[in-house]
Amino acid sequence: MQRKIIFPILTVFLLLWYCTPEASAQKKEVKILPEKVVSKFQAGALPLTDPTSGVWLNLPASTVKLIPQDVQEPKLAAPSIGSIKVRSINNGSWIAFHIEWEDATEDFNLRADRYSDGVSVEFPLNPKQPPDHRMGSEKEPIHLLLWKAYQQKAKEGTSFLALNYPNRWSDYSPYELPGHSVSPAHAAEIKGLLPAVALGNPIVPGTAPVVEEINAETWNKVTIQEDQDAKGKGTWKDGRWYVVIARPVITPDPQDAPLDGGSSYVAFACWDGAKANQGPRKMVTEGWLSLEIGK
């Protein structure tokens, strides 16, 4: 008799707990999609910094569907990039992903109200037990290779200050007079005026690599790797982005997702700057895609 009462009470209690925000925050969703990305083996050098090369465009492509990120606030309210075309090759030492998508505007500007286009490739750190594909799960990190248009532009020499405010006046350090070289002691002082630079924030434009290697273990546990070995480049042409993101297949870095087994999983995320996509406001794959690395 007692059991009969306790059981429904317990069920109701559990159900109620499950609906609380705490529960949903801990909820881990692992989804493996039936789609596959096959990385074809091709000996010799790969055109890692030429995304419009025929080497890429002649490869077979898989169309990967994207949906708005809708698990973690801030969510993406309106869908932006509906799908991407993915191609992949490897030469035994480097594995590269070529990602192509339609985007009417090339957004690379950095300003209070401007956001950058971008794309990322993600792998589970433990391919045997992949975590939530969007940002990893507690103690189950993912390895993320992030390409952002603004970081590439900065690396190529664009100053967003000069671009946005050509007539600006910066009241700046007297040690930095035009036509005079800056002594190392004064350089340190000048650096101190920009706290993010002084502290070595790895996202500072111009200092960040074009493709940034990141580990994520849930939404707010994100670390930028010490060893940055990824490469890549994006080109926007006639309303389309063509982006190459590449990493070594085998690395000694324990923070890198292992790919030497010949198979793993891969997921993608994409940002449309014109639609204010930034951070968690992004388009994501519905789950992990199987990754097969040809030898």
Add this chain to the structure above:
Amino acid sequence: MSHEVFNWQINRKMTYWYPEHRPGRQFAGVFDINKCIACQTCSLACKTTWTSGKGQELMFWNNVETKPWGGYPTAWDVNILSRLGPQKWGADEYEGATVFEAAPKGERVLQYQPEDGDWCNVNLGEDECSGIIEKGTHLKLPHAVWFFYLQRICNHCTYPACLAACPRGAIYKRPEDGVVLIDQKNCHGHRECMKACPYKRVFFNVVTGTSEKCIACYPSLESGKCNRCFETCIGKIRLQGWISTPEKAREDNPVDFLVHIRKVALPLYPQFGTEPNVYYIPPKQADPVFLRQMFGPGVDKAIATYKNAKNDPELLGLLLLQGSSDRVIERFRVKDGTAIGYTAKGAEIVRVPLKEPLHVRPYKDVALDVFRHNVT
């Protein structure tokens, strides 16, 4: 995630992204709007101290704007208020929605993002009064046509909207003093904080790609000295200190006295729900309807108490201590016509007379046997 927290400024529980966690003590300021002369010394003191670097050209962590028309960024208050929509204060508590409760699905905070140009006009609307002065208008309180200056820094809120919104967890509130900081090493420049802060006190640096904000001059704060904008204030309108929650208010704590005991200083837009920690003595010449929207239903009483200061030696004494030292006055006492400011440990910092002594020199200097003329 949604947690239930208590916000004394709206006198009720509300929802917030994180659980209630008050700091050991909370940095606070009281600004007497009636005394500000809009000299902008505070704005420049801050600018030259903290934001003279590259990428900070449009930043004024402290600004002084003219109400009703001025605002930096342009129309920040109109923008957030119109998004929040008409809301209601009840007899004892705020019955409307806060920026956390009014957040649309999928968001942590009700928000808006100013355009870049909105940051380019720091003193737009300066000295513009509320309307046209009709022929024959004469002065009476409140004025038929009015304006006043609003001094703005980050409120180092108890429930910061900026902190709640940061997806990286790169914003933190210091447990030792309640100062809200953006970790410049970990900020990823997502600008969620900028969109979420209802007071628009977060700025974006295009050189570093990070968001930056007022740091409450924490190096001076840590040594018991006033922040730059407090210390340099020409009008002596600013009082810096520590605020307690109402039930722990101390009569001899200057901020507690003005906010909790005399209730003469009020938070700016308490209805936003962030529990801001800069308090304002409302301007007595302005339209009370406008002021009630800005500072809540306590405005009329606050102005009446302020106007009565001449009969209230403690209040008068404290208002005279305001801006009288570059050190933080943590305790005060008014005795025998003198107001005295102390450190928390009771060491005297400064004393001011409630009435300046009046000296009248006799017309004739007997020693020199000359008359004192004002003629050269």
